[in-house]
Structure formats: C-alpha cells, structure tokens
Amino acid sequence: MNVQVLFGSIELGMIYAIMALGVFISFRTLNMPDLTVDGSFVLGAAVSAVMCTSGHPQAALGTAFLAGCIAGSCTALLHTKLKIQPLLAGILVMLGLWSVNLRVMAGKANIPLINKTTVFNLLDGTALETYATMIIPAAIIIILMLLLYYFLKTELGLVIRATGDNEQMVRALGCNTDWTILIGLAVANGLVALSGAMIAQYQSFADITMGTGMVIIGLASVIIGEVLFGIKSLMRRLIAVVLGAMLYRLVIAAAYQLGMSPNDFKLVSALIVALALSMPVIKERYQIWKKRRENHANHLGEERKNA
Amino acid sequence: MLKIETITKIFSPGSINEKKAIDNLSLTLDKGEFVTVIGGNGAGKSTLLNCIAGVLETDSGKIYLGGEDITYMPEYKRSRYIGRVFQDPLLGTAFDMTIEENLAIAYSKAKTRGLAPGIRKSQSKLFREKLARLGLGLENRIQQKVGLLSGGQRQALTLLLATIVKPELLLLDEHTAALDPAASRQVMDLTRQLIMEHQLTTIMVTHNMKNALEFGSRTIMMHEGRIILDLQGRERTEMTVEKLIEHFSRKSGEVLDNDRLLLI
Structure with missing residues (x-):
C-alpha cells in the first residue's frame, strides 16, 4: 500500500467516523436499530452539494446536520407516538428520504462538485494547504468527539444513555422517554448527515445511491472498534468507534490493492x-x-x- | 395525601378474556401513612400500584395526589412526585451506567434535564454519604457499573434512587420477592429506615404476611380487585397471621391456598 492510498484511507476513515459515531448513538447508546442512516447520509450529501454549488460550503455542513436531525426526529416520532417498530420506522423514513433527496438535488441523481469551493479549500494560501484534506477532517472529528463526550455526560445525556439501558427506570425517574429517543435519534442522524455532507465535498460529488449499506459500514466500524479497543469508559468507546471506522477503510483499501473488486x-x-x-x-x-x-x-x- | 375514588380497571374489555382487575376501589392515605397490601395472585395489587403510578390508565374514577388530580397525568410526570421500586431488580437501575450516574439521574428527577453537567463535584460527595448509610460498601464502588451488583444491592440502590429526592408517595411492588432471605431482610430493614427517616407516605405490596403485619401502620387485603379488609390501630396490633388467613376465608368465601403467600 503506497503512502497516498494510506493517507486517503485515513482521511476517508475520519469522515466516515462521524457517521459511525451517529450509528453508535442509535445502536449502542439508545439500543435502537435505526436504518434511517442510509437515507440521512445521502440527505446530508445532497444538501451539501446543492449549497456548495451556490457557494456556501461551510454553512452546508451545519444545514446538513440540521436536515439529518429532522430525518432522525421523523423516525423517532413514528416509533414513539405511532408505535411503529424502530426497525420499520427507520426503513419507512429511509424510503421516503429517497424522494426527498431527489427533490433536494433538483431531480438529478448526481451532482458533480468539480472546481467548486469546499471546506477543504479553507487552508488555501497557507503553508498547510497540501494537508487540508487530513487536517480538516481530523479537527472536525476531534471536536465532535469532545462535544459528544460532554453531551453524553450532561443531565440530558445521562437520561438518553439510561433510555437505552432501561426505559422503565427513566420514566420512573421523571423523564419522558419519547423525548430522549427523539433527541438521541436526531443527534445520531445529524452526525450521519454531516458525514455525508463532508464525503460529498471530499470526493466532489453527491450521488443518490451513495448511502446504500451505510448503516452496515457504520455498525462494522462500531463493532471492530469495540473488539479491538475496548468498551471500558465512555471516552474509550468513542475513540474505539473512530479508530474502528478508520481501520475499516484501511482494510477496504488493502483488499482493493490485493485485487478485490469494489x-x-x-x-x-x-x-x-x-x-x-x-x-x-x-x-x-x-x-x-x-x-x-x-x-x-x-x-x-x-x-x-x-x- | 393520596385519594383514590372508585377506580375501575378492566383488561381486554369485551373479549372472552375480560378481567376486572380493579373493581370500584376507593382508598385514602394520610400524609406519612405506611400501608402494606396483601392478597392472592390476580387480586389486583400490582394493577393498583400501576394505576397510581400512571403505567395504566384507569377506566373510571379519580386519583388525587396532594390535592392535585393526577388521573390523566402521564407516568413520567407523576414520577416527579412518586418513587417506585419494582419486584425485578433489573428494572430499577441502568445496568451499563455507573452507580454515580444512576444516582445523578435520580437526583435531577424534579427538574427538566438540560445541558448542564450531569454530575457535579458537590453531588458526588452527597452520593457517597447517602450510599455509606446503606451499609453495603457501595460508596467505594461509585464508579462501577450497576451491572456488577447483586440483586439485593440493586434493590437497595433502587430504594435510594426512589427516595434521594423526597417523593410524596413511595410505591413498593413486592420489592424483596426476588431476593434470597438474607438480602430480603436487609432490604426490608433499609426500607423501614428510609421510610422512618423521611416520614414517607408509602404503599408496599408484599407476599409475606408476617412482613405485612410487622411493617407499617395499616394493612389492607385485596381480593378480586376490591379491598376486603382494612386493618389499623388496635385491631391490627392484635392481628396474627393465622387470624388473617381465617379472615380471608370468611370474607372471600375461598380457602387461601396460594403458594406464593408466605404464611410465616
């Protein structure tokens, strides 16, 4: 594996790690199999591509996050208010998002971003320009990990985590589990959409099919991380998820180099x-x-x- | 304090499995009163607690707590005033979180949870003190996950979670039934200690007739969703388990032959 491929995998790994953190929140923290991910990833990419085209690459990331939050909230409401099983609620929203995503992309299945300004142009003109694709994802993933760590230790964060353990206990201690599930799934899908938004800018296109199987990739990252790096403390778990996502990319790159078909x-x-x-x-x-x-x-x- | 007015709860109404779990039941508790509840299987003891806690909505009647009508208040809102301990030790705590985190969740019970830190230094100290008073050595294991605790330790911790913010009403649903005799005794002693200390208004469902007479200031016996016996004062102090069984047979017209009721 040459250095370029190695660096490329690490960069991609860090961006996909954002998505893996989202999957960690839904699957592990809330203990809820949320399949919205495949759709909210593309939603983030679509929003990002459209906003890059109109010249707002930074705002695109924030908007994509919010769009993902809305998608996650829909899944949560289908589950909590209408009592649809989490698995099915996620699939329904994922299905609906296909049409929404095409709407966002103005009916086009693919939006190229060649020669458009992206967040990776932020360091242009500085000495770090060449390393922008490494530095920017690294900075974002570190900030997100710290924010998430803090969030999961807040009063709200604690009850969200407890909801995944024992919903009855959370209700018995005066907290509405419909609310904790809503916030949890919103944040989870917000992160997934943010990851999609970054990927679109990184690889210079958004495609309607780019989310297929995303939830499994996220879950694979979470599990690889857990097995190899442990689950002892919360911080350790978050680091494990990020490293798991990067390792997954490296394995894929190695397999590709060894001649496996994509x-x-x-x-x-x-x-x-x-x-x-x-x-x-x-x-x-x-x-x-x-x-x-x-x-x-x-x-x-x-x-x-x-x- | 607690006023229940002619509530009825019917399961699967209209079907062949229709069951009147609570039948026109009324009950009033004074502040600080400690009531024990006994009765056979299907007498409606747990259903009564679930109706009070808001897990189940009653079909008719009214429930007031501290003068406020809580008949249609959702479970999580009532929980701000009501502390609960369940029979299953797994139900009262979050197993994958630390003892400290569990206590912090209980401690923020009365308010809306926001983005403030979940555990503050000052709280940590308070939690240690409270745990030390359980006498189980848990104050030294505050960073350990609850999943590592035994059933008795979990029930003791759940009792603390239910009372760390003083509840207006404490509901105990056979909370020692799943424990071995030694742990059961320990949790019962702890229960009494906490109730006395905070002067808690309490309803305790128990399968142990001896406990029912030994603990608290009033005992009610339920049968087929109704209260068939309400013992207080001298009548209660003079009551024995044998006489209680006799009472049951006379009032219900049935012989008490329930395996789960401990007669001694």
Missing part, C-alpha cells in the same frame, strides 16, 4: 458484521464443544483404566 465490498461488509454479531454464540458453542470433548476423553481414559 463490487464485492458490500458482501464482505455484510459478512464482517454477521460474523461480529454472531461472535458471542460462536464462542459459547466452542466452549460447549470443548467441554464435551474433554468429558468424552476423560470418560475413555476411565474406561481404559478399568479395563
């Missing part, structure tokens, strides 16, 4: 997540199998002794 990436992602999710069961089975084998061996030994 068409197969989604299958590989699905397999990684399936494997990671089944790990506890596989471990348990292995333990049982080992125990039985030992038991059997002991039994044979006894029989031999007796004979």
